[in-house]
Amino acid sequence: MSLGYSKGDEYGSKADAEDVVYRQQPAPVTKVRSDQKRFTLVCKTEGCSFYTSVNRQADAVWRVSKLEEHTCAGLVASQYGACNVAARAVRAFVAADPSMKPKEVRRLMDVHSQGNVQLTYKQVYL
Numbered sequence: 001m002s003l004g005y006s007k008g009d010e011y012g013s014k015a016d017a018e019d020v021v022y023r024q025q026p027a028p029v030t031k032v033r034s035d036q037k038r039f040t041l042v043c044k045t046e047g048c049s050f051y052t053s054v055n056r057q058a059d060a061v062w063r064v065s066k067l068e069e070h071t072c073a074g075l076v077a078s079q080y081g082a083c084n085v086a087a088r089a090v091r092a093f094v095a096a097d098p099s100m101k102p103k104e105v106r107r108l109m110d111v112h113s114q115g116n117v118q119l120t121y122k123q124v125y126l
Helices: 014-021 075-096 102-108 121-125
Strands: 029-034 038-043 051-056 062-068
Touching: 014 038, 014 051, 014 062, 075 102
Parallel strands: none
Antiparallel strands: 029 038, 038 051, 051 062
């Protein structure tokens, strides 16, 4: 299962690293450690060996230092993966036109082709 990032990838800030590493997971994850110099994630699915550690380097760059891929699969992973696909599509619409209203995003987005996920007005708004 590809995560969209790999060991050694670098990011300019902790927020950028978290956006890529934490928010784009195909399964639910939790932070087990987070401070000014590092953050570590593990999968919430029992038995999954997923583990990612991102550390701040001396040059203020955030680097993925450890990475073990998800070993979990099935409905939970596909459900969260579909939600992430839909979320990225919404972000793309809003990035193109920040003044766009949630109703317009829902209308423009063909949700069925974005992972077969139905989004409510509130979900698009958030």
